[in-house]
Amino acid sequence: MTVPAFNTVAWFEFGTDQPEKVKEFYGELFDWQYVLNTNTPGVTYHSVMTPGAQQPAGGVWESEGGFPDYAIFYVLVQDVAATVKRGRELGAEVLMEPASDAAGFTFARLRDTAGNHFGVFSVPAA
Structure with missing residues (x-):
């Protein structure tokens, strides 16, 4: 497993009140798969598995209308x-x-x- 270097973009996230649409679109476009992540109680979050990856590269956070939709990057x-x-x-x-x-x-x-x-x-x- 390759660990990203500090101070590099190493994760992305979608926040959305339409998670199934987001997952379907990017799944079809890039062949992404999704795995339910249960590390944060009360939050529905699906980790994104890109083709050939051994670990997740991003996630889809189900906002349930709690905030505007967004797509952001995270720096390690x-x-x-x-x-x-x-x-x-x-x-x-x-x-x-x-x-x-x-x-x-x-x-x-x-x-x-x-x-x-x-x-x-x-x-x-x-």
Whole structure:
């Protein structure tokens, strides 16, 4: 398994109130498969398996109308809290403070100084 380098785009996510449409469209277009991820109780999230991949590359988060639809990328970082702090110092708006799921992944979402929504995440310690 190849581990992405820190500070590189290593995940993508769709947030949608129409998850079946999103999954069908990208499944047909790119031959993506989906696996239910149960690491965050109360959240319906499907991990995206791209052709030939041994691990997920992204996800589809079912918003149930709780927020506008979006598609964003996530950058793998060593320390989510430190990255969020530095982003704030550089003028970013924090949209979601750092949070961790049951598997130990930590993630946060920000809006850059040009208004673009993106995320950062770190993996559990080995």
